[in-house]
Amino acid sequence: MKRTTLFVLLLWMSEKTIAQEKPIVFKGANIITVTGQTFSGGTMVVQNGKIIAVGAANIATPANATIVDAAGKTIMPGIVDTHSHLGGPQGGDATNPLNPEVRAMDAINPISDGFKKALAGGITTINIMPGSGHLMSGQTVYVKMREGKIIEDLLITNEKGVNGGMKMANGTNSIRNGNGFPGTRAKSASLDRELLLKAQEYKRKMERAGKDSSKLPERDLRMEPLVEVLNGKRIVHFHTHKYNDILTVIRLSKEFGFKPVLHHLSEGWMVAEEIAKAGLYCSIITIDAPGGKLEATNLSFKTGGVLEKAGVQVGFHTDDGITDSRLFLRSAALNVREGMSRQKALEGLTIVGAKMLDLSTRVGSLEEGKDADFVLLSGDPFSVYTKVEQTWVEGKKRYDISNPEDRAYLTGGYGVYSADRGEFHHHGDEEDGKQ
Template sequence: MISKAMERIFIHNGKIKTMTGKEFTGSLLIEGEKIAALGEHLQVPAGVVVIEAKGRWVLPGFIDAHCHVGIGEEVYRVEGDDLNEMTDPLTPELRAIDGINPEDEGFRDARLGGVTTVFTGPGSGNVIGGTGVVMKTAGRVVDKMVIRDPAGLKVAFGENPKGVYGEQKKMPMTRMGTAALLRQALVDAETYREKLEQGKSDAEKKPERDLGLETLVKVLNRQIPLRAHAHRADDIMTAIRIAREFGLDLVVEHCTEGHKIAEELAEYGYPAVVGPSLINRAKVELKDKTFKTVGILAKAGVKVALMTDHSVTPIEELPLCAALAMKEGLPEEEAFRAITVNPAAILGVSGRVGTLEPGKDADVVIWSGHPFALLSRPDYVFINGAMVKPETRAPGEER
C-alpha cells in the first residue's frame, strides 16, 4: 500500500547530493508533494515528521530512461504482454498509456529500489510502434502517475522489424525496407500537415482525422522526439540520417555500438540511452556490448542516460548498471548524472525531477550507504512526498 503525502517531512543531517553541483551534510524539508527547502543549517520546524539520516546518502529518485514496466508484465507473460501490435509495421496511433497496468510488480520493484520515474512504452517489433510516456512508479491510476504523454514515438531499426515481418513475407524484410517505410510515413505526415494548414482557411481542404498521422505531425513539429531502437553503428547512422533529412529531434535507444561512432554522435548532438548491458549476448546485435560504451560516449560529449529495458534487466538494478559503467571508466559524477539529471533532460521533465531543489517534486531517496555499493539499499523512498518505503499498510493487510 502506498501512503498519502505527509504534510511536512524533515530529513535531518544526511549526506545530501543535490545533482546541481552541491553536496553537503544537512537537511531537507518536504511540504506536501514538493521539496520546500534544503541546506546545511536548516532548523527543525515545528510540527514536522523528522527522519534522522545521519551517515546516510540523500539523493533524488533515480530515473530509468527506457523500460517496459507496466506494458510488458512479468507475471502474466501472455495476458500482460501488450508490447507490440505486430499486425502492421506502422502503428504510430498506438499509445502506451492504454496498455499500462499500474499493478505490474515491476512498479513495486522500481520504487523499492529507488527508481521513482520511468519512460515506458511499446516494444521494437514494428518500424513505428507508438508513443511512450514518462511516469512515476507509485500510484493506482496510470493517468495520475503520468507526467508527460506523449513523450516520444518509438521507431525501430535493425533485426527486430525485419524478423517479425520477414517471416510474414511482407515489408520490411531488409534494413532498406525499414528506412523506406519510415521515410514514407514521414512524407505522408508532411502532406497531412500541409492539408491541415490549408484547412484553416478553406474548410473543404481540411483532411479527415488520422490518429497516426497526427502523431507523426507532432514529431515533424518537434513536439516529441523519435526514440529510435538501434543497436548497430550502421543502424544508429540510419536513424540520424532520417532525423536530419526531416529536421527531427532524436533519442538513440540502446546504442550498443555507440562507442564505435562516439565522435559522430557528439557532432550531431543527439542524446543516447544506453543498455541493457547487464544481460548476455542474446542476439547478434549485442555481439560488441560493453559497459565501456557509456564512458566513451560521455567523454566524447554525448548526453548519456542508462536504461534497464525492464524486464530484460530488473529495474531495481539500475544503480548497479551505473556502478558497472563506472567500473569500466565512467566517472562517478557522470554515473550519477546518467540516472538522474541526464534522463530528466532527455525525457523533457527536468522541471520536475532529476535534482533536489526547492519546488521540484519530492522524489527523495535515503540510502543506507553509497548507492553504487553492492550492500547499500534504499532505507526510505518518497515519491511526490508520499513514503513508499518502508511500505505502509492498512491494519490487518497482509504482505
Template structure:
C-alpha cells in the same frame, strides 16, 4: 515535512553537494533545499541521521507494466504486430500498474521511468514518463514524452516471418520516412484549412500522433544497436529536424567520435545481458564510459523486462566499473536521464519546485550490497 541532518546530492545544474542540510516537502513538491538545520522541527519531520539524500532514480527506457510478471503471453502487450506503422497507439493503454515489477522498482529507489512500446515496428507508438507509485496509470503519468522508432533487425525479423514489408533495412527506413512525410503533408493541409471544416483533410490518427514529433514537442526515440542503424536514425532525424535520442546504441563505442560530432544523446542498456542477436555482437560494458569520455550525454537503462528494473543501480555500477566516471554514473540514472527524457522540470534533481521524489542511503547507492533506507515519491514515504 522536513528531512534534516542529511547530506544532499542535489544533482541540479550546479551539481551541488550540501554536506549538512535539510529538504522541505510541501504538497508533494520540494519547497526548500538548504544547508544547516531548520529553525524548528515537528513530530512529522524526519531526522536523516547523516544519511545521503539523492533524487529518485530514473530508468529512461523500459517496457514496465507491458509484460506482467509471471503471466506469460496473456500479459504481453508491448508489440502490436498487426502492421509496421502503429504511431497512433498510446502506451498508457497497455500499462498494468499493479504488476509486481513496479514495487520492485520502488524498493530499488526507481521512482520514475519511461515506458516504451517494443521494437517490432519501424513506427511503434508513443512513449510515456510515469511514476512507479500508484494504482491508476492516469494519476502516475508525468507526460507523453516521445515516439518510438525501431531500426534494424527486429522489424525485419517480425515482418519477414509474416511475408510482409519490411524485409530489409532499406524498407525499415522507408516506412519511417513515408509515415513522417505523410504526417508533414497532413499537418500542412490542416494549417491551410485554418479551422474550416469544409477544407480540413480527412482525419488521420497516425499522422496526428506524429505531428508533435515533427514540431519538436516530443522526442524521437530510435531503437538502434548496429553502427549503420545508428547513422540511419541520425540521417532520418536530420532530414525531418527531429529532436532525437539513440536507444541502446550498442556500437556507440566504435563510432564515439562521430556521435560527439553530432552532439547525440545516448541511452545505454541493457548492460547486464548476453550478445543475444547478431546486431549486439559488439556489446561491451565499457560503452557508456567511452561515449561519456567523448563528451556525449549518457543515460543508463535496464530495458525492463530484458533486465529487471530493480537492477538499474547495478547496471550503472557495472558501467562505472568499466570506465564511466562515478559521478557520471549517478547522473546517468538521475539528472542526465531526466534531461535526455525532457522531464528535468519535474524530476531528476533535489531542487525547489520539482516533484518530491527522493531516496535516502546510508551507503553507496551503486554498491550491490546497499539498498535505500527510505524512498519518497510525490512527497509520500513509500
C-alpha cells in the same frame, strides 16, 4: 459582496483540496542534489509533494515539521528509467510494422506488481515503452510511481504537454517476414521515410488551415502523433544497436528534423563522435555479458565513459525485464568501473534521463520547487553493499525496506510476484531465443 464570497469560497477550497501537509525535514544525510552541490550532513524540507528547501545543516526549517533523522544515509533524486516494459505495455501487432496510432497506455496494468520492482530500485519516473519488433511500435507513456488504480493516476504530462514519446526501432529488431514488414535495413529506412513524408504533408495541411478548422485535414490517428514528432513535441525513443543502424537514425533525424533519443547502443562506443556531432541523447543499457543476439555482441561497459568523453549526454535504462529495475543503480556503477565519471553517471540516472522525457523542470534533481521524488540509500549509490532503504514519490513514501511487505518485493519469495506481470516483450524473427 459577490467578490468577497468568491474569495472566501476559494480560501475554503484551498484549505480543503490543497490542505497544507505537515512538512517533513530530512536531517543529516549526504544529500546529492546532482545539479548542484552535494551536502554532507545536509537538510531537505519536503511539503505538499514538493521540495521546499535543500541545503546545508543550518538552513532554516519550519517549526511544525516532522523530523527524519537521516544521519549516515545518502539522499539522491528519484531515479528516472528512460526505457522499461513494466506494467505489461503493448504496441502494434504483427499486421503492420508502423504503428504510430497505438498507445502503450491502453494496455498497461496500473496495479501491476512489476512496479514494485521499480520502487525497490529507487525508480520514481518511467518511460514505459511498447513493443518491440516493429519499426514503430507505438506511443510510449511517462509515468510516476504514485499509488493508483487507473493509468491516469500515474501519468505525468511533460513540458511540451504530452505524456509519452514514440517508440521506433531498426536493425534486426524490426525485420520480420510478411505483412509489409521490412526484410532488409534499407527497406526499413525507406518505410520510415515514406511514413514521415506523409506526416510532413499532413503537417503542411494543418499549418495551411491555421485557425480555420473547416480547412483542417480529416483526422488521422496515425498522422497526429507524427506531427507532434515533427514539431518536436513528442520525442522519438529509437531502439538501435549497431554502428550502421545508429548512423541511419542520425540520417533520418537530419532529413526530418526531429531529435530522437538513441536507446540501447551496443555499438555506441564506435560512433561516439558522430553522435556527439548530431547532438543526440543516448540512453544505454548495461548487460552482464555481450551477445544473446547478433547486434549485442560488441556491447561493453565502456560505452558510458566513451560517450561521455565525446561530449554526449548519457542516460540509462533497465529495459525491464531485460535487466532488473531493482538493480538499476548497478547499471550505472558498472559504467563507472569502466571509465564514466561518478558525476555523469549520477546525472545519467536522474537529470539527463529527465531531459530525455522533457521532464527536467519537475524531476531529476533535488532543487527547491521540484517534485519531492527521492531515494534514501544506506550508502554510496555505486556500491554492492548499499541498499535502497526508502523511495519517495511526490512527498509520499512508496517503499520502505523496514516494512516486510515492501522488502519482499526486493528479495522475492513464495507468492510475492504474480505470473502475469507481462514485462517481457517479443522481438524480431531473427532475435527470438532459440531455447
